[in-house]
Amino acid sequence: MLIEHRGQRPVVPDSAYVAPTAVLCGAVVLGERARVLHGAVLSAEDGEVRIGSDVVVMENALVRGRAGHPAVIGDAVLVGPHAHVNGATIEDEVFVATGASVFPGAVAGAGCELRINSVLQVNSVLPPGTVVPIGWIAAGAPTARLFAPGQHDELWAVQKELDFPGTVYGVPRGTSMRDLMARQSEFYGAHSDDRPLDH
Numbered sequence: 190m191l192i193e194h195r196g197q198r199p200v201v202p203d204s205a206y207v208a209p210t211a212v213l214c215g216a217v218v219l220g221e222r223a224r225v226l227h228g229a230v231l232s233a234e235d236g237e238v239r240i241g242s243d244v245v246v247m248e249n250a251l252v253r254g255r256a257g258h259p260a261v262i263g264d265a266v267l268v269g270p271h272a273h274v275n276g277a278t279i280e281d282e283v284f285v286a287t288g289a290s291v292f293p294g295a296v297a298g299a300g301c302e303l304r305i306n307s308v309l310q311v312n313s314v315l316p317p318g319t320v321v322p323i324g325w326i327a328a329g330a331p332t333a334r335l336f337a338p339g340q341h342d343e344l345w346a347v348q349k350e351l352d353f354p355g356t357v358y359g360v361p362r363g364t365s366m367r368d369l370m371a372r373q374s375e376f377y378g379a380h381s382d383d384r385p386l387d388h
Contacts, residue, residue, distance in 0.1 A: 301319045325338065
């Protein structure tokens with residue numbers, strides 16, 4: 190389904206394929222021969238989503254563009270089922286496996302592999318060719334470090350400096366959930382004016 194959001198319409202070349210149950214919302218631009226499979230959602234909330242050529246976005250994946258953090262995916266990239274790419278840059282020939290998450294401001298360099306359920310944390314930079322093992326977390330800039338799931342204290346020492354709440358929600362750390370969710374409810378209320386487009 191193609192949806193106009195805030196006056197912006199998806200751009201889909203003739204060589205691309207969008208499954209009938211996929212959703213492209215707003216300023217989404219697909220490259221040549223891109224494939225967006227069933228249940229996938231590409232949503233340009235208030236920032237663009239740009240997908241390169243020969244990219245496959247698999248079932249139930251989410252790619253979200255944000256203000257200041259467009260979602261930019263290079264050429265020859267696989268975004269696996271249930272993966273989450275939110276306001277991040279994925280360079281060419283990257284493998285984003287099932288359930289992997291990439292957060293705003295993050296960059297996955299060319300040829301990286303983010304394996305099943307791995308995480309590339311907000312504002313972190315993964316050098317080209319890096320492999321993030323199953324379930325591991327990459328965090329830090331200018332070069333991300335890899336952390337096993339059990340290394341919470343070591344990870345937090347790096348992660349707290351990356352400003353997740355400021356980058357993702359535009360609020361300081363410690364903002365109450367009530368205040369945060371009031372802001373989020375208002376923000377997503379912009380979708381009430383969305384308009385489905387005829388193919």
